[in-house]
Amino acid sequence: MxxxxxxxxxxxxxxLAFVVMGNAGLFFSIFPTDAMLFGFPVTYIIPILMGWxxxxxxxxxxxxxxxxxxxxxxxEIEGGVKxx
Amino acid sequence: MTDGTWxxxxxxxxxxxxxxxxxxxxxxxxxxxxxxxxxxxxxxGGGNVGAxxxxxxMASTYMSLATFLGITALILNLKVPxxxxxxxxxxxIPLITIIYGTSLRRMGAFTPTHFVRERYGVKASIIAALxxxxxxxxxxxxxxxxxAVTFETLLGIPYLTGLFVGGLIIVGYITVGGMAGxxxxxxxxxVIMTLMFIVPLGAIMKAIGTEGxxxxxxxxxxxxxxxxxxxxDFFDYQYPTKWYFxxxxxxxIGALGLPHLAMRxxxxxxxxxxxxxxxxxxxxxxxxxxxxxxxxxxxxxxxxVEGLNIAEGDADKLTIILNLAYNPEWVTALVIAGAIxxxxxxxxxxxxxxxxxxxxxxxxTLKPNIHERLNYRLSYIAIFVGGFISIxxxxxxxxxxxxSILWAFGLAGVTNAPLIIVGVWWKEANKYGxxxxxxxGGAIYIAVSPFVxxxxxxxxxxxxxxMGLSGAMLAVPISFILLxxxxxxxxRIPALQKNLTRDRDEKxxxxxxxxxxxxxxxxxxxxxxxxxxxxxxxxxxxxxxxWGM
Numbered sequence: 001m002x003x004x005x006x007x008x009x010x011x012x013x014x015x016l017a018f019v020v021m022g023n024a025g026l027f028f029s030i031f032p033t034d035a036m037l038f039g040f041p042v043t044y045i046i047p048i049l050m051g052w053x054x055x056x057x058x059x060x061x062x063x064x065x066x067x068x069x070x071x072x073x074x075x076e077i078e079g080g081v082k083x084x
Numbered sequence: 085m086t087d088g089t090w091x092x093x094x095x096x097x098x099x100x101x102x103x104x105x106x107x108x109x110x111x112x113x114x115x116x117x118x119x120x121x122x123x124x125x126x127x128x129g130g131g132n133v134g135a136x137x138x139x140x141x142m143a144s145t146y147m148s149l150a151t152f153l154g155i156t157a158l159i160l161n162l163k164v165p166x167x168x169x170x171x172x173x174x175x176x177i178p179l180i181t182i183i184y185g186t187s188l189r190r191m192g193a194f195t196p197t198h199f200v201r202e203r204y205g206v207k208a209s210i211i212a213a214l215x216x217x218x219x220x221x222x223x224x225x226x227x228x229x230x231x232a233v234t235f236e237t238l239l240g241i242p243y244l245t246g247l248f249v250g251g252l253i254i255v256g257y258i259t260v261g262g263m264a265g266x267x268x269x270x271x272x273x274x275v276i277m278t279l280m281f282i283v284p285l286g287a288i289m290k291a292i293g294t295e296g297x298x299x300x301x302x303x304x305x306x307x308x309x310x311x312x313x314x315x316x317d318f319f320d321y322q323y324p325t326k327w328y329f330x331x332x333x334x335x336x337i338g339a340l341g342l343p344h345l346a347m348r349x350x351x352x353x354x355x356x357x358x359x360x361x362x363x364x365x366x367x368x369x370x371x372x373x374x375x376x377x378x379x380x381x382x383x384x385x386x387x388x389v390e391g392l393n394i395a396e397g398d399a400d401k402l403t404i405i406l407n408l409a410y411n412p413e414w415v416t417a418l419v420i421a422g423a424i425x426x427x428x429x430x431x432x433x434x435x436x437x438x439x440x441x442x443x444x445x446x447x448x449t450l451k452p453n454i455h456e457r458l459n460y461r462l463s464y465i466a467i468f469v470g471g472f473i474s475i476x477x478x479x480x481x482x483x484x485x486x487x488s489i490l491w492a493f494g495l496a497g498v499t500n501a502p503l504i505i506v507g508v509w510w511k512e513a514n515k516y517g518x519x520x521x522x523x524x525g526g527a528i529y530i531a532v533s534p535f536v537x538x539x540x541x542x543x544x545x546x547x548x549x550x551m552g553l554s555g556a557m558l559a560v561p562i563s564f565i566l567l568x569x570x571x572x573x574x575x576r577i578p579a580l581q582k583n584l585t586r587d588r589d590e591k592x593x594x595x596x597x598x599x600x601x602x603x604x605x606x607x608x609x610x611x612x613x614x615x616x617x618x619x620x621x622x623x624x625x626x627x628x629x630x631w632g633m
Contacts, residue, residue, distance in 0.1 A: 004603075004605075004606050007597065008509075010182075011182055011183060011509075014182050015179060015182060015183055018175050018178055018179055018182075019172075019175065019179075019332060019336060021175075022171060022172035022174060022175040022336070023171075023172050023328070023331065023332060023336070024171075025165075025168030025169075025171065025321070025328050025331075026168075026325065026328040026329055026331075026332075028321065029168075029321050029323075029324070029325040029327075029328040030325050032321065038302075038305055039305025039306065039308055040305050040308060041308075041319045043164075043319065043321065044164060044167075044319050047167075047168055047171050048167070048171060048302075048374055048377060050171075051171035051172065051174055051370065051373070052174070052366075052370030052371070052373065052374055053370065055174050055175065055178065055366050055370065056363070056366040056367050056370055058178065058366075059178050059362050059363040059365075059366040060363055062178060062181075062182050062359070062362070063356075063359035063360060063362060063363055066181075066182060066186065066355075066359050067355075067356055067359060070186075070355060070598060073597070073598040073599065074598065077598075077599065077600050077601075
């Protein structure tokens with residue numbers, strides 16, 4: 001039960017995190033700003049940086065958690081077999 | 085300068101560079117393919133590709149001619165909104181991997197439609213396969229247009245001659261190649277593309293006088309003040325929030341249904357390797373995507389501030405034109421080699437997907453006892469015929485090569501993605517729901533596209549409708565609703581129970597997530613299904629309200 005819940009929660013939250021990270025333009029279309037960052041308008045450079053480094057960072061986290069959940073599912077199956 | 089002047093004055097230089105590039109591809113393809121003995125080897129490279137190579141190959145398959153030529157053309161026309169649209173395309177492989185890629189790899193699926201067959205039965209899988217062939221052909225069409233434009237500039241020959249010469253050479257290469265060659269080649273192509281795009285861009289920026297020329301993807305802020313003076317609306321978002329939202333159903337979900345991308349996840353040697361490949365993919369693609377935004381920015385800057393004249397019909401050639409204008413000819417020849425690499429790697433992904441769809445998902449499904457050798461030959465024929473059809477469709481191309489590619493994303497999002505996503509995560513999904521979603525959703529998407537009934541298009545904004553943004557915002561949620569509601573109802577009609585395989589479906593769903601037993605509490609959430617329907621309904625209604633464009 002534990003590993004299953006983790007798997008479902010991980011997939012939903014991670015997928016949402018990826019969608020938010022890759023669609024910062026949607027956020028700025030609702031909340032426009034004239035601020036500048038690194039010489040660019042914030043509404044331009046932040047979506048680009050989030051779409052590169054933000055997504056890259058999330059892939060590292062997603063890879064690590066995904067591998068751990070696989071191990072937990074395997075452990076739960078082995079645990080179940082022992083009890084049978 | 086006029087239309088005809090944008091070509092290499094020394095075509096022999098270009099030809100030599102392109103010939104050497106192809107020689108490299110052929111040698112790598114031949115060496116890799118000597119080991120391919122079965123259809124599985126041909127498509128999946130034996131399922132034994134390392135994480136770094138596979139990450140590069142994923143990026144290469146994805147980074148098509150659209151990235152090399154198409155994006156810059158649309159940045160020239162639509163400016164920043166198009167960059168905002170493009171950024172989220174990097175989510176494709178990470179989302180495929182976490183939502184269903186590892187599950188389908190655990191199952192040993194050849195293609196996404198292989199999963200649809202196991203999950204929903206033969207009829208649903210053949211419908212899905214036919215739609216996927218259409219998706220792959222539309223995607224390949226964009227590449228073919230790019231290849232024709234590249235050969236046109238390379239040799240100074242008419243578009244049509246460029247299309248047939250370039251198209252046939254590349255289709256021939258892919259037919260001889262196969263996925264084993266393609267995976268290794270795609271990794272090499274990614275390196276060539278990255279170098280041939282970013283290094284010449286640095287030289288262009290240096291010629292223009294930008295201080296950050298040594299790292300083109302991000303260091304061009306010193307051009308911003310002059311750009312704002314010449315093109316005050318360059319950074320404006322221009323379109324309503326709804327336009328930015330529509331990108332999610334059309335392209336983010338659309339990419340989840342692209343057969344040639346998902347197949348890259350299955351070539352990994354293990355699940356852990358597939359997840360590492362996703363990390364490499366994100367890093368390399370982020371680098372190249374950021375460079376394309378810089379190239380598009382530089383293109384607008386060059387035309388508006390520096391007075392470079394690019395005819396309207398030449399927009400797709402922007403990357404090449406900037407090189408011709410600011411760099412020596414030999415650099416442009418290398419850029420053309422990079423563009424052709426981009427076209428070859430994506431086309432090989434598209435055409436191999438067509439081959440796999442036809443031979444594995446249609447012919448082998450209808451005739452399971454077909455001899456392996458004959459099926460293997462049919463794969464090759466399908467790859468060639470698919471390529472030839474995309475050449476014929478490119479004879480009269482749309483205004484921008486990216487349009488047909490992005491439209492294909494939407495079609496994949498409507499006809500394929502819901503079947504896979506819901507099929508992997510909800511045991512109740514059944515064949516009636518799948519067929520209703522695929523057929524009705526697909527028909528609505530095609531009907532509201534400007535290509536069939538222009539009067540039914542939802543926004544009247546040619547590029548938005550043409551790219552499938554408006555159509556997908558309506559049809560993708562309808563497809564999810566139909567799949568869930570029809571499955572839920574038909575599962576409760578006693579007369580239909582004999583046609584359904586509920587026990588088998590439950591075992592399959594559990595096993596692809598790694599479980600060895602079946603538990604009723606797993607992957608069976610009615611609340612989850614209800615929330616999905618409610619959100620989908622809201623999105624579909626929003627799509628039908630005025631767009632204000």
